[in-house]
Amino acid sequence: MVVAQYLSSAGLAFLLFLGQVAGLAGETIASILKGRIRMRLAVFQIAEIGFKSQLVVIVTGAFTGAVFTAQAYFQFASLNMETAVGPVVALSMFRELGPVLTGIMVAGRVGAAMSAEIGTMKVSQQIDALRALAVNPVDYLVVPRALAMFVSMPFLVVECVGCGILASYYVGVEVLGISGVHFLENTRKFTDSSDIIMALVKGFFFAAVIVFISCREGLNARDGAVGVGRATTATVVNCSLAVLVANFFLTMALNILFPAG
Numbered sequence: 001m002v003v004a005q006y007l008s009s010a011g012l013a014f015l016l017f018l019g020q021v022a023g024l025a026g027e028t029i030a031s032i033l034k035g036r037i038r039m040r041l042a043v044f045q046i047a048e049i050g051f052k053s054q055l056v057v058i059v060t061g062a063f064t065g066a067v068f069t070a071q072a073y074f075q076f077a078s079l080n081m082e083t084a085v086g087p088v089v090a091l092s093m094f095r096e097l098g099p100v101l102t103g104i105m106v107a108g109r110v111g112a113a114m115s116a117e118i119g120t121m122k123v124s125q126q127i128d129a130l131r132a133l134a135v136n137p138v139d140y141l142v143v144p145r146a147l148a149m150f151v152s153m154p155f156l157v158v159e160c161v162g163c164g165i166l167a168s169y170y171v172g173v174e175v176l177g178i179s180g181v182h183f184l185e186n187t188r189k190f191t192d193s194s195d196i197i198m199a200l201v202k203g204f205f206f207a208a209v210i211v212f213i214s215c216r217e218g219l220n221a222r223d224g225a226v227g228v229g230r231a232t233t234a235t236v237v238n239c240s241l242a243v244l245v246a247n248f249f250l251t252m253a254l255n256i257l258f259p260a261g
Contacts (some may be wrong), residue, residue: 009070017238020220028142036136041144049110049145056109057160060101065089065164068097069171073178084180087190089168094195098161100247103206106156109241111214112146115235118218119228125220137236142215146208153207154200161199194258201249209242 031037040082072085099132121127127137134237173179214235 045148061160061164062167065168069168086183086187090229093164097201102160114214115218119221119231124245149207149211157203
């Protein structure tokens with residue numbers, strides 16, 4: 001009985017969470033379509049979200065590509081398939097690792113910051129002050145961040161994937177002694193534009209997941225500094241889990257549209 005009540009309450013809380021995120025997303029998209037865009041704030045958020053996230057994304061992509069290359073080489077060497085390392089790493093970076101790792105790192109860096117900023121405004125009644133001045137909080141706070149995420153995230157994914165492949169080439173060719181010609185030729189042969197499209201589509205969807213969950217947590221913060229801390233923690237956890245769950249469904253759907261090979 002107790003377990004059933006717990007599952008019932010958890011299910012209702014989850015449905016409420018989904019409804020609030022979907023409602024915020026719908027309101028934000030409606031504001032964008034109506035042209036209620038504060039371009040100065042959007043450009044500022046692009047710098048905060050995109051430009052300042054480059055270092056962590058580049059480091060993540062480069063070392064992921066490097067370690068994946070080393071592991072793939074050690075396994076493939078016993079089968080005399082060293083030249084297959086390049087395309088395996090490239091496809092993995094394009095289709096899975098690049099978008100997912102970028103999403104998780106951006107969720108940790110940007111999502112937490114957005115939630116903390118909006119949550120602080122909520123508990124200090126600054127959002128109530130915006131409403132008193134006839135300013136829609138969604139137009140002022142959420143729309144610029146959403147536009148910035150939609151613009152920045154695909155570029156961050158490209159940076160992550162590109163740095164991962166470059167690091168893979170360096171480790172594979174310069175450190176492990178794989179033929180550079182075969183590495184590049186096999187990578188070119190087994191990757192095409194569909195892999196790039198898949199990475200960009202995932203990046204766009206992950207941007208939506210991160211920004212709407214982060215803003216939802218911030219707008220629902222309460223109980224002062226403790227509540228802001230809870231909202232920030234919930235943002236990182238929920239965004240990371242949402243990226244991983246969404247990635248499964250996106251992979252299943254996109255592999256039907258863009259089959260590998």
